[in-house]
Amino acid sequence: MTQIPPVLVTGMFWLALLVALVGAAWWVLRAGARGGALESDRADLQVYQDQIAEVDRDLVQGRISEEAAQAGKLEIGRRLVQARDRILGEGPRLGKLAMTGVAAVIALGAGGLYLIYGSPQKTDQPFVQREAELLSRPPETLSEDEIMLLLQEQAKKAPQDPMPHALMAQVLGSAGRDQDALRAFQAAMRRDPKNADLVAETGAVLMRLNDGVVGVDAKAAFDAALQLKPNSVSARFYLGLADWQAGKKAEALAAWRTAYLANAKDAQGQVQLVARVAEILSQLDRGPGEDGGGPMAAIANAGPDAQKAFIETMIAKRVDRLAENPTDPSLRLSAARVLLMTGKLNEARDVLLVGQKQQTSDPLLSAVYGLALESAPAPPEAGASSPAAMPKR
Secondary structure (H helix, E strand, O other), rough: OOOOOHHHHHHHHHHHHHHHHHHHHHHHHHHHHHHHHHHHHHHHHHHHHHHHHHHHHHOOOOOOOOOHHHHHHHHHHHHHHHHHHHHHHOOOOOOHHHHHHHHHHHHHHHHHHHHHHHOOOOOOHHHHHHHHHHHHOOOOOOOOHHHHHHHHHHHHHHOOOOHHHHHHHHHHHHHHOOHHHHHHHHHHHOOOOOOHHHHHHHHHHHHOOOOOOOHHHHHHHHHHHHHHHHOOHHHHHHHHHHHOOOHHHHHHHHHHHHHHOOOOOOOHHHHHHHHHHHHHHHHOOOOOOOOOOHHHOOOOOOHHHHHHHHHHHHHHHHHHEEEEEOHHHHHHHHHHHHHHOOOOOOHHHHHHHHHHHHOOHHHHHHHHHHHHHHHOOOOOOOOOOOOOOOOOO
8 A cells, every 4th residue: 555655644734724724714704794784684673673662652642543553563573573583593604514524624634743743652751750850950950940840840749838839939030020920929828828928028029010119009918917927027128118218218227127126036037138128228329319210220331431430420429428428328338339349349348347337236237237248359469450340239
């Protein structure tokens, strides 16, 4: 028996599919043409109904007799029934034989392609083998998709466990997919609705979706988290951030200080809070009294000379303002950050050390300065060159 070449089989399948598509297009066009007639019938229905109403009005006003009204309504009713029958009984229909033929062609063609190009003789490859391979690798070598795959499998194994969904939310949030992260956090909260950390982190996602501003929805989430856990680090930080964004700097620092002291037994929570506060206080383009608009972003594509002049201006501006307000932690931390940008490590460390001495009685700010000093690069040895480092925003 002569075997049909695979190319010919494939060509036959696509030809059959093309015929089916042409038939479907013809049916749609026919339906459109018939749709116009149906619209006409529907208009007739309204006309007949209006005529019946008009006969009733004429009868009430004495213009026609009872017998004439009855005869007129019977004739109009007959036409009304005919129009309704056309609408209900007619319309575009595709014969059962044609529909069966189209389905058979597509199914047989797909099956033929699978037999030619597929591998029906191969056994299934269970995910457990793939999972074991992924788990055997160092975490830092896993891609975002691979991490999500593992977490999704874990969620299937433990459908009532909120942790896989919370971790998926963190992965999605770090990738900038905040809408997906929000849905993942909501899935986690459905499994553990009284988890204050989940509620607070959901509020953080809502804040990011609102261009980084703590809006009504986010604040409601933080308040709800505090109802569940009065000392929630995340909730108290973000509520303090709302005050900071509103220009209430003293209130924000007070809120963060209270949260720091309230979590004295939670060292990890304190470190987390200090790192977040240090990042906010040291922002270069939106410190106290600074104009918004992101000057760092505006200068990013400028030439080396323009960047150098811009940085020197930033340094001079902050140094002058720091001399006027030497106890302002935001000015001091942002000044140190600008100095680090130009590789002036000794000057940056001096600025931070002065601030740390000023705030020895403030446990939060003392810890913030301590973290900044630990994070600052060590000054190079004599004779060694030090490249300028651009700090993270």
